[in-house]
Amino acid sequence: MKQILSILSLFLVLCFAATAQNGPGKKDSAGNKVAAIKIAYLTSKLNLSPEEAQKFWPIYNKYAEELRKVRNDARKNNTPELEVEEKVLAIRKKYNSEFSKALPPEKVNAFYKAEKEFGTMLKKEWMERRQKKGEKGARASE
Template identity: 35%
Template sequence: MKIKNILPILLFLTSFSFYAQNEKTNEKLEKIKAYKVSFLTADLELTSAEAEKFWPIYNTYDDKQYKLRHEKMKTYLRKLNDDNINSISEKEAAILLSQIENTNRELYLLKKNYISSLQKILPAKKILKLKKSENDFNRKLLKQYRDKAGKN
């Protein structure tokens, strides 16, 4: 996956993590999740049999990758702010780098297992369409966010 595709998504999602305790943010995240389900359902044109098997796999994957990205990466990002990064030792930096690599490895294995599970229930073309649909959704969501931010 290209960094230019990942970076906007990470920036968008981490912006939500800073306010995770706020009920309004939780409501917004639920609305976004519902919007995403609606968007993907319409875009993928899943049969009822496919949808019945797809959504539990997708939701499990989505929850696990969210936790990995937001719980672990949030910890790393806190340690990487300008004040901390200049004051940590080389050994601490190496440990942090190793932790980031391990999380990236976990994300890779999670994605690999997810795709393997999807291949058992969906044709390859629909899996590729899912990837494209997720990217389209993220772009659309970021555009809405930017448009709304520009109006305020």
């Protein structure tokens, strides 16, 4: 377990170092940081063995890329939300069988739950930061 945490820590340091090279204010930097934090969160929640991780992450990367493409296309084309959610669900169903080849069923289920939890935490953090930023702006204008 310590070895996995060491590898994960090294990975996170490398991710943050790579994103820092983009410079402050770059959109990629924030997205890469969130992705690195999500990877750490999922790794922790799923407690993946090295063998499971080796099988899981390549599948996850394809899954995440398909979801990203659907969401980006929807944003560009102003696609109705219901249609986007149907596409997302289709991707999740497709990858459920792929994830099941790499992980036992309880970990696949835990993955979907952890992914949802991460999204909720991210949204909460964003809202809190937005609220604090608004409070600072209100104080500055007084």
